[in-house]
Amino acid sequence: MKFLFIISLRNLFRQKRRNILLGSAMAFGVMILIIANSFSHGISDILFNRIVVYVAGHVNISINEGKGRDLPLFRDRDRLTKIAVETAGDKLIEYNEGVGIFLRAIGNGKVENLVLVGINTISRTLTQKQREEINESFKMLYGKFKDLGNKSIENPAILSKEKADALSVKPNDIVRVRYRNIYGQTQSSRLTVVGIMSNDNIFMQGVMFVELTNLKEMMGYRPYECGSIKLTLKEPQKDAADVADKIHSALRPGPAFILATAKVLNQDSSMNPDVSTSENKNSNPNTISSNNQNADTSPRVTLIPFMGNDEPLKKLMLSSFKLSSGNVKDVFGKDGMMVSDYLADILKIKQGDKLEFHFKPKFITKDKPEFAVREAIFSAVVKGIFISDDSTGKETIYMHEALFYPKFYENLPDLQSDSKFAFIPKEKASFKPALGTEWVLLDRSRSTDDLKQKLRAAGRKKIKAATIDVNSMYESASDVLKLENALNIITFTAVLILFFIILVGVVNTLRMTIRERTREIGTIRAIGMQKKDVLLIFVIETAILTAFASIAGTILAFISMAGLSNIAFQITDNPMGILLVKDRLHFVPTFIGIVGNIGFILFISIITAFFPSRKAANLSAADALRHFE
Amino acid sequence: MNIIEIKELTKNYPLGSTIVHALRGIDFNIASGDFLSIVGPSGSGKTTLLNIIGCIDNASSGSVNIGGVEITKLNDKEITDIRLHKIGFIFQTFNLIPVLDVLENVEFPLLLMKNRSKSEVKKRAESLIDAVGLSEHIKHRPSELSGGQRQRVAIARALVTNPDIVLADEPTANLDSATGEQILELMKEMNRKEKTTFIFSTHDSNVIKYAGYVLKIKDGKMVN
Numbered sequence: 001m002k003f004l005f006i007i008s009l010r011n012l013f014r015q016k017r018r019n020i021l022l023g024s025a026m027a028f029g030v031m032i033l034i035i036a037n038s039f040s041h042g043i044s045d046i047l048f049n050r051i052v053v054y055v056a057g058h059v060n061i062s063i064n065e066g067k068g069r070d071l072p073l074f075r076d077r078d079r080l081t082k083i084a085v086e087t088a089g090d091k092l093i094e095y096n097e098g099v100g101i102f103l104r105a106i107g108n109g110k111v112e113n114l115v116l117v118g119i120n121t122i123s124r125t126l127t128q129k130q131r132e133e134i135n136e137s138f139k140m141l142y143g144k145f146k147d148l149g150n151k152s153i154e155n156p157a158i159l160s161k162e163k164a165d166a167l168s169v170k171p172n173d174i175v176r177v178r179y180r181n182i183y184g185q186t187q188s189s190r191l192t193v194v195g196i197m198s199n200d201n202i203f204m205q206g207v208m209f210v211e212l213t214n215l216k217e218m219m220g221y222r223p224y225e226c227g228s229i230k231l232t233l234k235e236p237q238k239d240a241a242d243v244a245d246k247i248h249s250a251l252r253p254g255p256a257f258i259l260a261t262a263k264v265l266n267q268d269s270s271m272n273p274d275v276s277t278s279e280n281k282n283s284n285p286n287t288i289s290s291n292n293q294n295a296d297t298s299p300r301v302t303l304i305p306f307m308g309n310d311e312p313l314k315k316l317m318l319s320s321f322k323l324s325s326g327n328v329k330d331v332f333g334k335d336g337m338m339v340s341d342y343l344a345d346i347l348k349i350k351q352g353d354k355l356e357f358h359f360k361p362k363f364i365t366k367d368k369p370e371f372a373v374r375e376a377i378f379s380a381v382v383k384g385i386f387i388s389d390d391s392t393g394k395e396t397i398y399m400h401e402a403l404f405y406p407k408f409y410e411n412l413p414d415l416q417s418d419s420k421f422a423f424i425p426k427e428k429a430s431f432k433p434a435l436g437t438e439w440v441l442l443d444r445s446r447s448t449d450d451l452k453q454k455l456r457a458a459g460r461k462k463i464k465a466a467t468i469d470v471n472s473m474y475e476s477a478s479d480v481l482k483l484e485n486a487l488n489i490i491t492f493t494a495v496l497i498l499f500f501i502i503l504v505g506v507v508n509t510l511r512m513t514i515r516e517r518t519r520e521i522g523t524i525r526a527i528g529m530q531k532k533d534v535l536l537i538f539v540i541e542t543a544i545l546t547a548f549a550s551i552a553g554t555i556l557a558f559i560s561m562a563g564l565s566n567i568a569f570q571i572t573d574n575p576m577g578i579l580l581v582k583d584r585l586h587f588v589p590t591f592i593g594i595v596g597n598i599g600f601i602l603f604i605s606i607i608t609a610f611f612p613s614r615k616a617a618n619l620s621a622a623d624a625l626r627h628f629e
Numbered sequence: 630m631n632i633i634e635i636k637e638l639t640k641n642y643p644l645g646s647t648i649v650h651a652l653r654g655i656d657f658n659i660a661s662g663d664f665l666s667i668v669g670p671s672g673s674g675k676t677t678l679l680n681i682i683g684c685i686d687n688a689s690s691g692s693v694n695i696g697g698v699e700i701t702k703l704n705d706k707e708i709t710d711i712r713l714h715k716i717g718f719i720f721q722t723f724n725l726i727p728v729l730d731v732l733e734n735v736e737f738p739l740l741l742m743k744n745r746s747k748s749e750v751k752k753r754a755e756s757l758i759d760a761v762g763l764s765e766h767i768k769h770r771p772s773e774l775s776g777g778q779r780q781r782v783a784i785a786r787a788l789v790t791n792p793d794i795v796l797a798d799e800p801t802a803n804l805d806s807a808t809g810e811q812i813l814e815l816m817k818e819m820n821r822k823e824k825t826t827f828i829f830s831t832h833d834s835n836v837i838k839y840a841g842y843v844l845k846i847k848d849g850k851m852v853n
């Protein structure tokens with residue numbers, strides 16, 4: 001074998017010019033392939049780990065509490081993040097509350113539009129890699145990143161050199177900002193410049209950073225609330241879709257209800273009909289009323305929402321409940337509320353009476369007195385009385401979703417502890433599908449188009465419950481990812497070109513070589529070399545050539561990449577600028593990629609060499625010896 | 630004892646739509662240790678006959694028995710093994726392997742045989758190179774040698790495996806007559822020393838005097 005190898009190697013040197021030519025073509029192909037591959041890996045790296053992470057996250061849990069507007073608000077942050085983090089498990093690098101707002105910033109006599117982004121600098125522990133990445137993309141020209149968390153400064157902020165210049169602000173200056181909070185109200189705040197950074201990522205140049213808790217407060221979130229959540233994964237391409245699927249199934253909502261005590265208001269309304277009706281119509285159900293009378297009976301009741309905005313579900317309710325009083329249109333309409341006959345008896349109420357409900361919210365914040373609601377109170381008018389049975393429950397009140405959800409979310413009750421005392425209709429109850437859940441989980445989408453369509457459909461339904469949508473980057477950022485596919489085509493083209501170089505080059509070279517060496521083949525066959533060894537000599541010859549060419553091509557590729565990434569491109573106004581890192585092309589050669597490519601090339605050149613070599617080995621020795629050039 | 634027994638051997642070559650009858654029924658035996666010359670004009674079938682005896686071409690009909698083995702019935706792998714172990718070739722155009730030096734060319738057949746130690750191979754090859762008088766040129770490539778020197782290397786290569794038969798197809802045709810005679814002398818000497826059977830072909834009646842026996846053929850037939 002060693003001896004065949006020596007013959008092959010020496011034969012290669014024999015036809016120097018021809019083999020150098022073929023070898024150079026192969027080396028060139030390998031170089032292009034490795035560069036293309038590294039470039040496309042670099043783009044993937046930028047897309048998945050530098051852009052998609054900021055834009056959408058690898059997996060994104062988006063919330064909309066609705067009220068006819070985009071309201072990214074989830075009332076129980078810890079519950080949501082716990083589900084997300086536990087489900088993603090060790091595939092997760094970190095999660096972020098994706099909060100950011102567009103705002104107008106007023107500096108020293110200058111006005112600029114900025115994006116304000118919250119960064120969790122206080123409670124987060126960074127891995128070494130993350131710290132490097134932060135240092136890489138946030139070059140601090142002044143101040144320190146961790147100053148964002150300084151509590152003794154009013155809203156510390158870091159902004160890019162470009163924006164600092166545009167606003168003509170210096171460190172320690174105040175930037176006043178105007179923006180809308182999540183409820184749509186216009187707000188203004190003062191930010192203190194604690195740092196200025198230079199930035200290579202075009203995304204980051206219009207961004208001002210503040211500590212997440214500060215930003216959330218500015219935006220109107222209470223400490224236990226959150227907006228959408230973005231997850232950053234270790235291996236996004238591999239895991240994103242799977243993690244999104246798993247989180248989606250972990251987020252199946254339970255039934256929504258409020259366990260409250262009910263009191264009767266305006267018991268004498270029948271005596272004073274003109275006053276009470278007008279009062280009822282205009283009264284804000286939120287008003288905390290204290291002029292209650294007849295407070296001796298306050299039974300504990302379960303308030304249950306039904307999805308009255310959805311026509312088929314509303315019909316299901318209609319057909320499942322028998323009313324002993326009340327008008328169907330009112331009971332199942334927008335302010336609809338029906339009380340069980342049992343409760344009506346106890347409370348001695350009839351249609352048109354007003355009930356006041358008291359219940360305990362889950363979150364009572366001690367350090368922020370304005371959030372310290374110990375008891376939530378609201379009232380509503382009885383529109384009808386239904387005949388109760390085992391499936392409907394006796395101490396139950398059913399409410400239209402439009403009436404129920406605002407109260408439910410405003411002071412989210414502790415469903416887990418309340419469920420022990422509440423009446424929750426059984427799964428098999430005919431009207432169960434019409435009852436409201438804690439939130440509505442949207443189906444997983446397959447693409448960005450699918451996602452948009454789904455959100456539009458959900459909007460049309462006027463669902464009053466919050467909606468939760470779980471997306472991986474493949475749906476939420478599929479437009480961005482299309483770019484990746486385009487780049488993979490470049491790599492594929494390089495493979496194709498190389499394939500043809502090898503096919504044509506190897507076949508031709510071997511044909512020529514075999515013709516020239518026919519008599520030699522005859523000689524070695526006559527002396528007693530077996531067919532398979534003759535075949536091997538030619539195959540080894542091609543394999544050695546390919547191996548040398550691959551090594552040369554790899555070296556050339558690295559030299560070229562080093563050269564190319566030395567060139568700084570000053571692209572600031574072109575969207576392609578996002579594909580640069582520090583103004584330079586970003587190549588990410590991978591060991592597996594290179595070894596894989598070379599292995600693939602060796603494979604095809606050996607396959608290509610096999611057929612002409614076999615033809616040479618099958619030559620009759622007598623014919624081959626008779627052959628003259 | 631006959632090392633080769635040939636009976637009613639014919640060989641036809643298809644040539645376009647006609648058939649060339651290169652051998653038209655050859656019968657003869659060769660005893661072990663003979664120094665036989667096949668003589669005949671160009672195109673008489675000498676090469677064809679030697680190729681068949683050397684197992685690099687197959688007969689159209691008849692039987693060829695070498696050392697007790699009927700070679701017309703063997704497959705390619707077996708016949709290749711017979712060539713390696715029992716037969717040595719010397720060609721008119723020397724046919725050395727150009728990328729190998731003298732030593733490597735002579736070692737070549739031994740390296741094709743399995744289970745031979747490197748030192749054993751080298752020793753055997755060197756002794757034959759010595760015997761053909763080329764010890765000084767052991768590291769030279771064929772292109773650095775004269776025609777006579779190349780044919781000596783070929784002789785060493787043919788004999789290195791200690792074959793039963795050495796076949797030489799017009800071994801002197803590409804050499805001047807003085808060198809040709811030296812080569813035939815060398816072959817004769819080897820035939821004496823190693824007791825190897827030699828068969829060489831020639832169309833030159835001058836060299837017939839070296840032959841122990843002469844077989845004359847013409848138009849694919851033996852003539853007396």
Ligand SMILES: Nc1ncnc2c1ncn2[C@@H]1O[C@H](COP(=O)(O)OP(=O)(O)O)[C@@H](O)[C@H]1O
Pocket residue numbers: 642643644649650651669670671672673674675676677678
């Ligand atoms: N491969 C072949 N195809 C057709 N005819 C051939 C072939 N080889 C040899 N011949 C013919 O067979 C005859 C004998 O040839 P050959 O054995 O080479 O003669 P010699 O070696 O005595 O000159 C010649 O007529 C030659 O033309």
Ligand SMILES: [Mg+2]
Pocket residue numbers: 672675676677798
């Ligand atoms: Mg001839």
